Amino acid sequence: MATPRPVVAALLLLATPWAAFGQPVPTDWKQIAKPPLRAFQPVSPRRIALGNGMVIFLQEDRELPLVQATLRIRGGSREEDAVKVGLVSVYGQAWRTGGTRKRTGDELDDYLEARAAHVETGGGLDSTTVSLNCLKENFADAFDVFLELLREPEFRPDKIELAQRQLHTGIARRNDNPQGILFRESAKLGYGAASPYARHPEYATIDAVTREDLLAWHRRYVHPGNMILGLVGDFDSKTMETTLRKAFASWPRGPAAAKVPEAGTPATAPGYYFIAKDDVNQSSIRMVHLGTTVDNPDYYAITVMNEVFGGSFAARLFTNVRSKKGLAYAVSGSVGTAHDHPGLFSVFTSTKSGTTAAAIDALYEEIDNLKKVPPTSEELQRARESLLNSFIFRVDSRAKVLFEKMTYEFYGYPLDFLERYPAAIEKVTAADVARAAQKYVDKGKLAVLVVGKAADFDRPLSSFGPVTTIDVTIPPP
Amino acid sequence: MIRGALLAGLLVLATGARAPGQDLGSFEKRVTVKTLANGLTLVVCERSEVPVFSFFTHVDVGADREVPGITGLAHMFEHMAFKGTDSIGTTDYAAEKAALENVERTYAAFEAERRRRVGRDEKKAAEAEAAWKGALAEANKYVVSNAFGEIVEREGGVGLNAFTSSDETGYFYSLPSNRLELWAYLESERFLKPVMREFYKERDVVHEERRLRTDSQPVGRLLEQFLATAFTAHPYGQPVVGWPSDLLSFSATDALEFYRRYYVPANMVVTIVGDVRASEAVPLVERYFGRLPAVPKPEPLRTIEPAQRAERQVILRETAQPYYIEGYHRPDSRDPDDAVYDVIGDLMSSGRTSRLYRSLVRDKKIAAGASGFSGLPGDKYPHLFAFFAVSTPGHTPDQLRDAIRAEVERIKSEDVTDEELRMVKTRVKANLIRRLGNNGGLAFQLGTNQARYGDWRELFRSVERIEKVSKADIRRIAEKTFVAENRTVGILESTRLAGAPGPGGK
Numbered sequence: 001m002a003t004p005r006p007v008v009a010a011l012l013l014l015a016t017p018w019a020a021f022g023q024p025v026p027t028d029w030k031q032i033a034k035p036p037l038r039a040f041q042p043v044s045p046r047r048i049a050l051g052n053g054m055v056i057f058l059q060e061d062r063e064l065p066l067v068q069a070t071l072r073i074r075g076g077s078r079e080e081d082a083v084k085v086g087l088v089s090v091y092g093q094a095w096r097t098g099g100t101r102k103r104t105g106d107e108l109d110d111y112l113e114a115r116a117a118h119v120e121t122g123g124g125l126d127s128t129t130v131s132l133n134c135l136k137e138n139f140a141d142a143f144d145v146f147l148e149l150l151r152e153p154e155f156r157p158d159k160i161e162l163a164q165r166q167l168h169t170g171i172a173r174r175n176d177n178p179q180g181i182l183f184r185e186s187a188k189l190g191y192g193a194a195s196p197y198a199r200h201p202e203y204a205t206i207d208a209v210t211r212e213d214l215l216a217w218h219r220r221y222v223h224p225g226n227m228i229l230g231l232v233g234d235f236d237s238k239t240m241e242t243t244l245r246k247a248f249a250s251w252p253r254g255p256a257a258a259k260v261p262e263a264g265t266p267a268t269a270p271g272y273y274f275i276a277k278d279d280v281n282q283s284s285i286r287m288v289h290l291g292t293t294v295d296n297p298d299y300y301a302i303t304v305m306n307e308v309f310g311g312s313f314a315a316r317l318f319t320n321v322r323s324k325k326g327l328a329y330a331v332s333g334s335v336g337t338a339h340d341h342p343g344l345f346s347v348f349t350s351t352k353s354g355t356t357a358a359a360i361d362a363l364y365e366e367i368d369n370l371k372k373v374p375p376t377s378e379e380l381q382r383a384r385e386s387l388l389n390s391f392i393f394r395v396d397s398r399a400k401v402l403f404e405k406m407t408y409e410f411y412g413y414p415l416d417f418l419e420r421y422p423a424a425i426e427k428v429t430a431a432d433v434a435r436a437a438q439k440y441v442d443k444g445k446l447a448v449l450v451v452g453k454a455a456d457f458d459r460p461l462s463s464f465g466p467v468t469t470i471d472v473t474i475p476p477p
Numbered sequence: 478m479i480r481g482a483l484l485a486g487l488l489v490l491a492t493g494a495r496a497p498g499q500d501l502g503s504f505e506k507r508v509t510v511k512t513l514a515n516g517l518t519l520v521v522c523e524r525s526e527v528p529v530f531s532f533f534t535h536v537d538v539g540a541d542r543e544v545p546g547i548t549g550l551a552h553m554f555e556h557m558a559f560k561g562t563d564s565i566g567t568t569d570y571a572a573e574k575a576a577l578e579n580v581e582r583t584y585a586a587f588e589a590e591r592r593r594r595v596g597r598d599e600k601k602a603a604e605a606e607a608a609w610k611g612a613l614a615e616a617n618k619y620v621v622s623n624a625f626g627e628i629v630e631r632e633g634g635v636g637l638n639a640f641t642s643s644d645e646t647g648y649f650y651s652l653p654s655n656r657l658e659l660w661a662y663l664e665s666e667r668f669l670k671p672v673m674r675e676f677y678k679e680r681d682v683v684h685e686e687r688r689l690r691t692d693s694q695p696v697g698r699l700l701e702q703f704l705a706t707a708f709t710a711h712p713y714g715q716p717v718v719g720w721p722s723d724l725l726s727f728s729a730t731d732a733l734e735f736y737r738r739y740y741v742p743a744n745m746v747v748t749i750v751g752d753v754r755a756s757e758a759v760p761l762v763e764r765y766f767g768r769l770p771a772v773p774k775p776e777p778l779r780t781i782e783p784a785q786r787a788e789r790q791v792i793l794r795e796t797a798q799p800y801y802i803e804g805y806h807r808p809d810s811r812d813p814d815d816a817v818y819d820v821i822g823d824l825m826s827s828g829r830t831s832r833l834y835r836s837l838v839r840d841k842k843i844a845a846g847a848s849g850f851s852g853l854p855g856d857k858y859p860h861l862f863a864f865f866a867v868s869t870p871g872h873t874p875d876q877l878r879d880a881i882r883a884e885v886e887r888i889k890s891e892d893v894t895d896e897e898l899r900m901v902k903t904r905v906k907a908n909l910i911r912r913l914g915n916n917g918g919l920a921f922q923l924g925t926n927q928a929r930y931g932d933w934r935e936l937f938r939s940v941e942r943i944e945k946v947s948k949a950d951i952r953r954i955a956e957k958t959f960v961a962e963n964r965t966v967g968i969l970e971s972t973r974l975a976g977a978p979g980p981g982g983k
Contacts, residue, residue: 025765029564029659032659033658033660034659035656036655038528040653066911105829108718113830116907116908133911162838162839166845166869169845169867171870172798176798180526220883279693279695279795279797279930280693281692312626313629313630314623314624314630323622324617324675326681326685327681329683330685348691350685351687352684352685352688386631386633390634392633396529397914400734437671474975
């Protein structure tokens with residue numbers, strides 16, 4: 001079977017191979033004609049760099065009378081002070097709900113909801129965001145709110161308290177859901193407990209956040225030099241450019257955001273970890289060690305390897321652990337990648353308490369096989385075709401194309417990073433995948449965490465090695 | 478999901494220039510409906526910017542057709558629809574078929590012994606089980622696991638998945654548009670010649686899904702108990718995933734019987750949205766799906782939930798933090814007052830201007846979130862309008878209950894304001910537009926409306942009905958519905974209630 005390249009597809013117009021009604025259907029799917037895919041070139045947004053360092057992307061999409069905007073501002077929770085973890089979450093909520101100098105958050109709610117418009121703020125790992133979504137007839141009104149929030153946020157104390165109470169709720173409830181415990185605690189095993197990529201708020205760190213902290217954060221980060229703004233929707237981009245230049249061009253650049261903190265070497269030794277949870281009949285299991293970054297030249301080999309290992313219906317983990325052994329509903333695994341810090345190699349499943357050890361054995365078998373049994377040519381072919389044939393879905397809306405470009409701009413990647421993807425995937429060989437498996441998967445470095453009810457296990461976890469029990473008692477306020 | 482939020486009539490929106498994709502007129506030009514001779518309905522919506530398409534196959538059967546002993550079977554069959562056909566997923570179908578028949582024979586013998594209530598012979602049961610396991614091993618020799626999903630994925634398919642609800646079963650994925658004929662082949666074959674290979678392993682997988690979503694989650698445990706209490710006669714009281722005993726017992730033979738009865742073309746609506754032309758898709762679907770034998774549509778479900786006579790309550794005492802839910806019986810989604818319930822749901826729940834947010838979250842500070850909504854657990858039949866709230870630390874379900882009841886009483890005793898009603902109607906219209914911009918979402922909405930109401934245009938018309946809802950309607954429906962004897966309460970009470978830390982915002 002040929003490997004079609006969807007985006008650079010043949011230019012032939014769609015032939016009409018459909019046979020007339022009544023003709024017998026093929027007995028084998030391979031007999032079915034596959035006309036070349038119609039040529040398709042995704043529409044790229046227009047990039048505008050202002051003199052003050054702000055970058056704007058404009059993507060017209062006239063299908064529906066809507067406008068969507070996303071402003072991404074450098075600086076996020078990984079830059080928080082360790083004694084104030086959660087600051088950016090409080091900031092992300094209270095920024096919008098706390099209102100502006102002119103209007104309270106409640107007044108903004110009424111004003112926007114009367115127009116079915118949304119302007120929202122949020123805090124994330126590496127950035128904060130302001131987003132807008134409205135009917136185009138309401139753009140001017142919604143954009144006023146957007147600008148007010150940027151220029152004169154008020155962070156009224158009642159809404160800071162409300163945000164803190166919401167975060168308290170998350171803390172109080174964080175041990176109720178086994179998957180929540182598993183992913184939170186295993187991240188600390190993979191990155192180290194104090195790592196900015198794994199730490200989490202406590203009552204005390206939330207309570208330490210003051211209004212002055214939020215204002216200081218805003219003064220420090222919210223400057224054009226740290227901003228990337230993307231708009232998609234029903235507008236004329238020339239007119240929109242004029243509007244945006246008027247709004248932003250005179251704003252001074254401001255100081256640059258802080259440098260990305262190191263992910264750090266894992267502070268935790270590999271081994272077996274256990275968290276007791278008695279109100280479940282299923283164990284949640286995750287094995288982790290550090291992964292790598294998207295700009296690693298091996299990224300494409302890793303992507304193909306992930307597809308073979310854990311990324312699909314036909315992947316080894318799904319087929320062997322789920323379909324053949326019937327051990328789990330949820331099973332997945334991959335070498336994780338992030339744009340500017342390492343992801344985690346992670347293998348995850350959940351299985352009834354009585355097959356906990358059997359499931360660990362099954363995951364180990366697949367991890368061992370990843371290194372011992374390189375992908376067959378059939379597996380490789382399948383993985384490559386799947387990635388290439390589905391590539392068009394990475395660019396099947398103008399909004400998706402916009403967000404891809406904004407992502408590359410944010411992390412300093414080439415803006416055509418995605419366009420290079422198909423050719424790079426096509427070049428991946430079985431040897432590349434085998435090499436990637438040797439280099440990025442190391443069973444000896446894995447921290448294996450099990451959350452569950454030990455009394456019901458088929459074999460004690462200690463039959464695998466020494467076990468460290470983690471106490472997840474929530475420190476009281 | 479409330480239907481009202483999905484739908485909205487854009488004809489009413491007063492803007493000058495019309496974008497191409499937003500109103501009923503534009504959809505009239507792009508949507509084709511065709512009912513095949515065997516009763517299957519096809520909906521095609523042309524949306525051609527990108528050479529891809531999405532589809533949604535709606536089958537009008539969910540857990541609603543299950544009876545004790547086979548609860549979970551609709552969902553089980555949904556899983557089996559990914560296991561291939563007589564030509565996909567096998568190395569030798571003739572041999573596999575014989576082996577699978579032997580699996581069923583030996584399983585029936587084992588089950589008969591295992592479930593024998595009087596005079597069970599343990600030795601005989603063990604032998605029967607061993608015979609069954611031997612038969613399974615023999616049948617597994619011919620299996621190519623996940624061959625169906627592998628074809629879809631290698632051809633560029635994304636989002637390959639399905640769901641089963643109390644009302645219906647849905648199958649969907651997206652493909653590049655030059656794979657339309659391949660899709661027609663795969664989607665028709667899976668419902669024409671399903672094979673129950675790996676059935677008993679998949680039954681274990683489904684049981685793990687039950688442990689994941691229900692047994693090991695506080696909300697899952699609460700909802701299962703709550704629904705089983707709220708419905709005494711109607712299958713809405715049974716969990717979609719099935720009771721554990723049934724998941725340990727039902728057979729591939731049971732699944733095929735269920736399939737033969739309910740997976741008939743008259744029960745299916747197939748919707749395609751994307752870069753396809755109706756002139757090509759219609760003959761193609763006729764050719765492939767026309768092979769499904771015409772069978773009369775199953776007779777409608779007989780059981781109707783009787784009127785509730787007394788308030789019911791279920792309390793779970795657990796170490797998890799509290800939840801509160803209360804539900805009131807309401808009519809099905811085809812009821813003339815359906816739009817009124819949609820308006821009440823939106824008014825109570827939507828965003829930071831909603832009544833429950835402002836009362837429970839903002840002012841009383843006792844909840845992290847609260848909402849009121851229709852559609853629990855489905856809406857094809859009379860179901861529940863429910864209020865649900867999540868407490869903040871230190872606050873109890875009783876406090877949540879009292880605050881919800883105060884809002885419910887308010888909606889019964891006072892007219893909503895003009896501003897609130899206008900806000901709801903504006904939001905419903907805007908939210909429809911927001912949902913018209915992707916193939917998969919459109920396929921789901923057009924297909925569901927076609928199946929449920931016999932006309933995809935209902936997607937747009939329902940907005941006109943919401944536009945007509947008055948303040949008096951809201952009070953009338955609230956007074957009729959929100960009464961004590963029509964209520965079921967579900968409480969998760971914490972035995973380790975978190976303290977109430979004072980927020981430190983200075």
